Amino acid sequence: MNDVAVLGGGMTLFRRRLKETGKELSFQAAKMALEEAGIDNSDIDMVVMGSAPCAFDGIHMKGENLLDGAGAKDKPYVRVFNGGGTGVFAPIAGWWHVASGVADMVMVVCEEKMGGCYPHPQTAFQTIWDPILDRPLTPNLVWLFAMEMNRYMTKHNIKKEDIARVAVKNKKNAVGHPCAQLPDEKITVDDVLNSEMMAWPVNRLDISPPSDGASALIFCNEKKARQFTDDPVLVDGVGWNIASSMWTNRDLYFPQYVANAARMAYKMAGIRNPRKEIDFAEPYDPFTYKELHHMEGLLLCDKGEAPILTREGVTERDGDMPICPSGGLLGVGNPIAATMGQKICELYWQLAGKAGKRQIPGDPQVGVGQAWGDIMQMGTVMVLRR
Amino acid sequence: MTEEKIQGHPKYAPGTHVSSKDIREKKVTYTWWEVEAQYAYSVGPANSRFLKELKKGNIVARKCKPCGRVIVPPRMFCEHCYGPTDEWVYLQDTGQVETFSRSYLDPDANRIEDPILVGVVSIDGASPKHGFMHYFGEMDPEDLHIGMKVKAVWKPEEERTGSIRDIKYFKPLEGGDE
Numbered sequence: 001m002n003d004v005a006v007l008g009g010g011m012t013l014f015r016r017r018l019k020e021t022g023k024e025l026s027f028q029a030a031k032m033a034l035e036e037a038g039i040d041n042s043d044i045d046m047v048v049m050g051s052a053p054c055a056f057d058g059i060h061m062k063g064e065n066l067l068d069g070a071g072a073k074d075k076p077y078v079r080v081f082n083g084g085g086t087g088v089f090a091p092i093a094g095w096w097h098v099a100s101g102v103a104d105m106v107m108v109v110c111e112e113k114m115g116g117c118y119p120h121p122q123t124a125f126q127t128i129w130d131p132i133l134d135r136p137l138t139p140n141l142v143w144l145f146a147m148e149m150n151r152y153m154t155k156h157n158i159k160k161e162d163i164a165r166v167a168v169k170n171k172k173n174a175v176g177h178p179c180a181q182l183p184d185e186k187i188t189v190d191d192v193l194n195s196e197m198m199a200w201p202v203n204r205l206d207i208s209p210p211s212d213g214a215s216a217l218i219f220c221n222e223k224k225a226r227q228f229t230d231d232p233v234l235v236d237g238v239g240w241n242i243a244s245s246m247w248t249n250r251d252l253y254f255p256q257y258v259a260n261a262a263r264m265a266y267k268m269a270g271i272r273n274p275r276k277e278i279d280f281a282e283p284y285d286p287f288t289y290k291e292l293h294h295m296e297g298l299l300l301c302d303k304g305e306a307p308i309l310t311r312e313g314v315t316e317r318d319g320d321m322p323i324c325p326s327g328g329l330l331g332v333g334n335p336i337a338a339t340m341g342q343k344i345c346e347l348y349w350q351l352a353g354k355a356g357k358r359q360i361p362g363d364p365q366v367g368v369g370q371a372w373g374d375i376m377q378m379g380t381v382m383v384l385r386r
Numbered sequence: 387m388t389e390e391k392i393q394g395h396p397k398y399a400p401g402t403h404v405s406s407k408d409i410r411e412k413k414v415t416y417t418w419w420e421v422e423a424q425y426a427y428s429v430g431p432a433n434s435r436f437l438k439e440l441k442k443g444n445i446v447a448r449k450c451k452p453c454g455r456v457i458v459p460p461r462m463f464c465e466h467c468y469g470p471t472d473e474w475v476y477l478q479d480t481g482q483v484e485t486f487s488r489s490y491l492d493p494d495a496n497r498i499e500d501p502i503l504v505g506v507v508s509i510d511g512a513s514p515k516h517g518f519m520h521y522f523g524e525m526d527p528e529d530l531h532i533g534m535k536v537k538a539v540w541k542p543e544e545e546r547t548g549s550i551r552d553i554k555y556f557k558p559l560e561g562g563d564e
Contacts, residue, residue: 012399012400018404058419132427133518133550143487146487147486199487249515354394355395359394
């Protein structure tokens with residue numbers, strides 16, 4: 001396998017609604033990544049598109065719709081998709097194009113437009129439920145997360161205020177991010193606990209917002225990357241794993257599939273003790289408790305320990321294990337696949353020392369990013385190293 | 387904001403924010419489209435039997451002999467052993483709350499006053515943690531808890547259609563708790 005380097009990243013503004021089309025957003029994010037890499041689209045051999053459910057954009061087979069914006073015309077091109085897992089799975093697919101040797105230079109573009117879906121993006125989500133046993137109960141997607149959060153809280157006797165700290169941390173971290181939708185310097189734990197009750201135990205501020213946006217990333221064969229940089233950031237390991245779709249037949253308190261994906265990535269990266277060898281992480285945080293759930297799934301702490309580490313400040317940007325220094329989905333926004341911007345572009349910018357106001361102190365060397373999708377069943381993991 | 391240079395990457399954030407109000411007031415040029423599609427989902431052999439038995443007031447499972455699991459909702463193959471399941475098993479109409487929520491959202495994320503009580507019930511007679519999603523009723527919402535013993539409340543026989551909703555909801559099982 002070839003070693004794979006990251007050469008550049010890009011991200012649009014994340015907002016509830018953006019005026020630009022999905023193609024235009026793809027173009028803007030891709031142009032930024034090309035600029036940072038110092039290359040032209042003609043240097044790109046192949047393109048990978050990541051985009052989540054078609055029903056949000058209301059354009060079926062939207063990979064085909066978006067390809068011109070992603071610079072893929074007349075090139076080998078594929079769209080990959082596994083729900084919320086896409087934001088890390090699309091760069092995994094980009095990595096394997098280069099690692100396998102079929103391409104030297106690959107651009108990954110992720111796009112989502114949720115703002116055009118009425119009355120609410122939730123409406124489009126109704127069709128992800130099982131049509132025979134679930135849909136007759138007219139479920140709302142937030143139910144899933146409420147049920148998983150309740151199971152997690154009850155199993156480990158976790159207080160809601162310790163979970164609410166995740167929203168406070170991430171919205172504060174997002175203050176330094178130019179794309180951020182919901183940065184908030186002044187938010188408190190009480191603000192989260194007193195926000196509108198959506199589906200107990202989930203309050204409004206436990207949830208990341210639906211968003212429009214795009215992000216892009218450029219992968220290059222490591223030998224070729226030496227032409228551009230003496231100190232490349234490399235993809236050190238990748239992993240992905242999926243649990244049974246029969247989610248009412250498993251205990252939701254621990255995301256075993258994330259642990260399986262993490263072990264796959266750590267094995268490839270030669271990481272034996274993730275707690276010591278990983279300097280910071282970008283676990284998927286569409287809901288407050290998910291950051292904690294995923295820290296445990298990524299084997300960065302014991303089961304039930306993540307809320308304690310959060311309370312003790314370990315996960316702050318200047319703590320021993322910074323978590324979501326980008327501001328995450330809770331602070332920067334959740335255009336599903338485009339969250340590659342917080343989960344993988346951010347790892348790259350942090351490791352390259354380019355994160356500006358968001359830079360983690362102490363010269364981090366290894367970071368892990370993760371996403372999660374489908375019906376509480378998909379884990380996607382990528383480790384980057386400088 | 388969009389072109390503002392800031393220290394570090396991303397160096398700028400392209401894109402133009404528009405609000406829902408901008409759309410309503412037609413300050414943004416847009417096109418509108420609606421889809422109306424209908425689907426008839428064939429439920430397959432396992433769920434056909436499951437739904438027909440619900441109509442009779444029974445909950446049935448499939449047993450997989452190699453792994454010993456009694457599986458509900460039933461399926462004709464075991465995803466664990468990856469072979470066919472072996473026989474039908476009748477379960478009780480009681481069980482235990484595995485997790486739950488009190489939802490103030492309807493399917494379109496509209497707000498509702500009285501919460502929907504919903505959760506996962508593992509069914510007595512099936513393997514541990516094996517159950518399905520359903521509603522809860524006949525209780526103070528605050529009393530609903532994980533581990534609560536519950537019993538199905540069935541629709542009157544003449545109103546049953548062969549649906550998961552032939553069970554109206556699960557209520558507390560008398561003498562089930564403590």
